[in-house]
């Protein structure tokens with residue numbers, strides 16, 4: 239008799255874009271974190287639209303420990319979706335290449351069966367956020383927008399997160415937001431669907447100087463959050479989803 243395939247305990251999905259210079263230092267650290275905190279983890283790096291050698295460097299540095307997927311157009315959300323769809327794990331954990339931790343991974347894997355989503359919240363009172371004030375202010379502003387625009391009780395949607403397979407299978411196909419709003423829509427959908435979300439404190443250390451422009455991001459984020467609100471607001475008996 240042929241045994242049914244056994245899924246892995248966890249898949250780590252990491253979107254990467256123009257990271258050729260950073261991967262040789264970050265990827266071995268990430269692989270070490272996985273071997274320390276999660277036996278038999280699957281690691282998927284999804285690159286899209288890079289103008290450097292990100293995918294080739296990831297394959298060379300990561301070797302057999304890493305699955306590298308490469309797609310044409312730069313889009314963080316499209317990369318996340320691809321990684322989540324390919325993920326085999328009972329948990330799917332999202333890390334950035336400059337933001338990951340063994341203790342978060344252990345926390346996710348130690349959750350009781352009724353927990354569906356785990357979020358490392360930079361806004362948790364016990365979190366230690368060592369980033370520069372402007373980045374902490376951006377996180378606070380985003381948190382206020384989540385509360386006011388989406389009436390959400392979730393305090394953070396960017397950064398480290400873990401989702402049970404049942405949540406991924408149920409909700410990822412419904413998410414329409416792209417770019418950096420993909421994970422926000424996924425988390426808000428999970429909240430509205432009544433999945434059990436647990437927030438945990440985190441220590442945030444920058445592994446490198448921040449490189450994204452907040453000025454460009456603010457209008458895109460506000461527009462995106464209003465779009466998610468419209469999408470998820472039930473109209474005339476529809477379910478909104």
Ligand SMILES: Nc1nc2c(ncn2[C@@H]2O[C@H](COP(=O)(O)OP(=O)(O)OP(=O)(O)O)[C@@H](O)[C@H]2O)c(=O)[nH]1
Nearest residue numbers: 253254255285286312313314317334335448449450
């Ligand atoms: N595949 C893919 N990955 C992306 C894209 N943009 C960013 N990423 C990756 O997403 C993760 C987070 O991006 P960062 O550039 O660190 O942005 P951030 O963490 O929001 O902001 P700072 O680190 O504070 O600048 C990293 O692993 C990036 O390589 C993209 O268009 N496509």
Ligand SMILES: [Mg+2]
Nearest residue numbers: 334336337448
């Ligand atoms: Mg970053």
